[in-house]
Amino acid sequence: MEQDPKxxxxxxxxxxxxxxxxxxxxxxxxxxVKQVAELQMDTTxxxxxxxxxxxEKAICEPKFASTYARMCHCIKELHAPHP
Known part of the structure; x- marks a missing residue:
């Protein structure tokens, strides 16, 4: 079975x-963090x-939680199209 390209x-x-x-x-x-910001997050x-x-990573690795929070802050301005 062929997988959907998307x-x-x-x-x-x-x-x-x-x-x-x-x-x-x-x-x-x-x-x-810059690499994450460059990912194509173009859908919800x-x-x-x-x-x-x-x-999930922040829960598993709490010592890096502040870095994971910065990543989320970095992508917060991205707006995925609504379905």
Missing amino acids: MTVTQELFGRMHSILNKLIPEKSEQL ERLQGIVDIIF
Whole structure:
């Protein structure tokens, strides 16, 4: 069964987000926040998925919670189209 191309793009986006967060150390946080801001969060589903990933990481890694909060702050101005 062939996967929907939009779903494939969304899954790749989520994979890139996980990859960015897995590289998180205090010395690289500013650079990684910029990478997150450049991700294509152009639908409500994608934006919500990115926020969910950040939230899950913040729960699992509380010592980086302030960095995850900065990432959320960085993307707060992004507006996904309404369905």
